Amino acid sequence: MGSRIMQLTGIHHLTAITADAPGNNRFYTQTLGLRRVKKTVNQDDTSAYHLFFADGAGSPGTDITFFDWPAPPERRGTNAITRTGMRVAESSLDYWADRLGGSIVTLDGRPTLDTEDPEGQRLRLVAAPHPAGQPWDRSPVPAEHQIHGLGPITISVHDLGPTEAVLTQVMNMRKVRDYASPDGSGHVHVFEMGEGGAASELHVAVQPELPQARQGAGGVHHVAFRVPDQAALTEWTQRVGRFRVPNSGEVERFYFRSLYFREPGGNLFELATDGPGFDVDEPHETMGEALSLPPFLEGKRDRIEAGLKPLA
DSSP states (O other): OTTOOOOOOSEEEEEEEESOHHHHHHIIIIISOOEEEEEEEETTEEEEEEEEEESTTOOTTOEEEEEEOOOOBOBOOBSEEEEEEEEEOGGGHHHHHHHHOOOEEEETTEEEEEEEOTTOOEEEEEEOOOSOOOOOTTOSSOGGGSOOEEEEEEEEESOHHHHHHIIIIISOOEEEEEEEOTTSSSEEEEEEOTTOSGGGEEEEEEOTTSOBOBOOBTSEEEEEEEESSHHHHHHHHHHHHHTTOOBOOOEEOSSSEEEEEEOTTSOEEEEEESOSOTTSSSOGGGTTSSBOOOGGGGGGHHHHHHTSOOOO
């Protein structure tokens, strides 16, 4: 590798938990106007949907995904992924305030609008459109107001030091600034990857006074960061191993390849490749409409489909 510094290139996706797949599908497609780019199942629990919502092309860095589990509501607290940023044009925030309610405020130098989905999933619309997403021509949201992609993502920890060490020393993120927490509870520390900007930022709130969070519906399962390809992921797998960070080893997810590990605060991180993408097994024009299964589950399709509830 020589003196080259390995770089993650931004947020890849975020995976959260719903206990209401039909309502979840309705909110993210009809209210937020995202495209459902993949309807599949949790590869480790085939009784549960895994739904992917993204821009019109299913671009890396644009998708929020959900496991459908019959879970009680999340108990909010620290050591959790607490808010998902979604980037829009600054001129669109008034549209979204009218559509969702709430007030536009300036946070970390950017106009923002905080909202929640019907299960309490915490979202933040951020005026930071770069990089631009691909509009979806069947979205109920006009193209100029559609969501461009994810970022920044906010996590909460009780102690910054160990988390910062992993972010900067293992993951090569750069600590660039901090700002006052909007609830006045302390400071949020901003770490960036790659070229920087909202699509490449992880915000770390230090909140030792909060109780330990408990995952559930309306909460987040993990956040994933982008690596360009399989070769880069293998380099990252070797690097994480050299730092003796317990990890999953490389996992084939069919639409991308992944590596999982936890940062010291307990938050689950994933490194995921940009490809091959969601159209690897179905036409781009109709991806997300029918149930897709990776090849190793295709032989169980009848049993899997029988156990899933209708989304409509």
